[in-house]
Amino acid sequence: xxxxxxxxxxxxxxxxxxxxxxxxxxxxxxxxxxxxxxxxxxxxxxxxxxxxxxxxxxxxxxxxxxxxxxxxxxxxxxxxxxxxxxxxxxxxxxxxxxxxxxxxxxxxxxxxxxxxxxxxxxxxxxxxxxxxxxxxxxxxxxxxxxxxxxxxxxxxxxxxxxxxxxxxxxxxxxxxxxxxxxxxxxxxxxxxxxxxxxxxxxxxxxxxxxxxxxxxxxxxxxxxxxxxxxxxxxxxxxxxxxxxxxxxxxxxxxxxxxxxxxxxxxxxxxxxxxxxxxxxxxxxxxxxxxxxxxxxxxxxxxxxxxxxxxxxxxxxxxx
Amino acid sequence: xxxxxxxxxxxxxxxxxxxxxxxxxxxxxxxxxxxxxxxxxxxxxxxxxxxxxxxxxxxxxxxxxxxxxxxxxxxxxxxxxxxxxxxxxxxxxxxxxxxxxxxxxxxxxxxxxxxxx
Numbered sequence: 540x541x542x543x544x545x546x547x548x549x550x551x552x553x554x555x556x557x558x559x560x561x562x563x564x565x566x567x568x569x570x571x572x573x574x575x576x577x578x579x580x581x582x583x584x585x586x587x588x589x590x591x592x593x594x595x596x597x598x599x600x601x602x603x604x605x606x607x608x609x610x611x612x613x614x615x616x617x618x619x620x621x622x623x624x625x626x627x628x629x630x631x632x633x634x635x636x637x638x639x640x641x642x643x644x645x646x647x648x649x650x651x652x653x654x655x656x657x658x659x660x661x662x663x664x665x666x667x668x669x670x671x672x673x674x675x676x677x678x679x680x681x682x683x684x685x686x687x688x689x690x691x692x693x694x695x696x697x698x699x700x701x702x703x704x705x706x707x708x709x710x711x712x713x714x715x716x717x718x719x720x721x722x723x724x725x726x727x728x729x730x731x732x733x734x735x736x737x738x739x740x741x742x743x744x745x746x747x748x749x750x751x752x753x754x755x756x757x758x759x760x761x762x763x764x765x766x767x768x769x770x771x772x773x774x775x776x777x778x779x780x781x782x783x784x785x786x787x788x789x790x791x792x793x794x795x796x797x798x799x800x801x802x803x804x805x806x807x808x809x810x811x812x813x814x815x816x817x818x819x820x821x822x823x824x825x826x827x828x829x830x831x832x833x834x835x836x837x838x839x840x841x842x843x844x845x846x847x848x849x850x851x852x853x854x855x856x857x858x
Numbered sequence: 859x860x861x862x863x864x865x866x867x868x869x870x871x872x873x874x875x876x877x878x879x880x881x882x883x884x885x886x887x888x889x890x891x892x893x894x895x896x897x898x899x900x901x902x903x904x905x906x907x908x909x910x911x912x913x914x915x916x917x918x919x920x921x922x923x924x925x926x927x928x929x930x931x932x933x934x935x936x937x938x939x940x941x942x943x944x945x946x947x948x949x950x951x952x953x954x955x956x957x958x959x960x961x962x963x964x965x966x967x968x969x970x971x972x973x974x975x
Contacts, residue, residue, distance in 0.1 A: 584896055598891065673937070673938050678939045
């Protein structure tokens with residue numbers, strides 16, 4: 540087992556993680572960024588970022604690469620596409636076990652795991668992904684030209700994407716689990732008044748079926764519990780985002796939505812553990828808010844480390 | 859026009875053929891700069907150093923030259939970007955449609971594009 544110690548470990552490499560790495564490493568704090576996926580998080584999925592102050596237009600992908608370069612130039616060590624086996628944060632020396640063969644330790648940890656799109660998690664979803672099931676109307680809409688499709692969800696994304704898919708599909712059926720929609724009223728009105736859109740509320744997808752490609756979905760009516768097949772050529776799923784905090788359950792305090800609870804300094808309920816970005820409990824999730832949170836977390840973590848070192852320093856004996 | 863990634867860009871059918879001729883193991887991701895494609899490019903960039911025996915490349919889906927992938931028999935029934943093709947000695951050994959995660963990509967690389975002994 541390989542062991543290596545850093546002053547700080549940042550878990551996650553989205554805009555929050557990279558910002559924390561920039562601030563920490565620039566303060567000469569030996570910093571490791573560990574990430575299960577690729578650098579950039581959800582930011583890389585943004586085609587054009589037009590509201591990042593000081594930058595007129597940039598793709599999320601390019602912005603992520605610039606942040607990564609900055610973090611590395613200041614001395615942060617980035618290890619991405621790693622499998623994190625275990626996280627132990629309660630002791631003074633925090634440990635993160637990786638890839639079954641390496642244990643990293645640090646005095647302070649900043650959690651920036653970010654979020655991801657929800658999937659339905661029902662039988663057939665993995666099998667028909669790319670063969671009738673999609674999560675991106677802009678990417679895959681044209682494959683469904685002249686076909687009848689289903690959109691799952693009831694928020695702004697589902698409603699707006701359902702309308703946008705009418706450019707290609709002959710009919711769009713919105714399947715939504717509640718009896719009301721959670722989107723903005725204008726988005727609800729536009730979808731419900733569209734001649735190509737039909738709506739099935741209080742209904743959920745139980746299963747996807749087909750042979751080589753998707754042929755239909757089994758729908759369950761939540762009022763009657765009746766399950767019946769619904770033939771369709773394609774299904775687009777837009778059911779929101781979730782925090783990537785599965786591995787943090789029982790490690791730090793999470794709220795009922797599994798978001799990390801932090802104070803104004805981005806400190807969690809565990810001493811020496813901070814958090815920032817989309818996975819913390821907050822209202823607004825933007826690149827700018829992630830960057831701002833992470834700046835606070837990194838500065839607070841730096842101050843915490845400094846205090847801790849001062850407390851541990853032996854006092855000079857007056858002679 | 860090409861994709862804004864750090865991967866090798868395949869710009870024509872001739873370049874595609876050259877890469878297949880010159881490399882035993884090739885992975886080409888054919889897509890756009892969209893949310894289903896970018897994570898795959900990112901994973902490929904991260905794996906490039908580890909899988910030195912594999913040539914990683916991308917190709918713009920909307921380029922007319924991308925017919926070599928779009929119209930390949932292995933892409934029949936594909937309804938999600940990106941179309942990702944894995945080649946061994948010039949032959950398609952695996953093709954996937956839509957986003958794939960790192961574990962899925964690693965599994966294909968390990969199973970189908972293992973280094974020669």
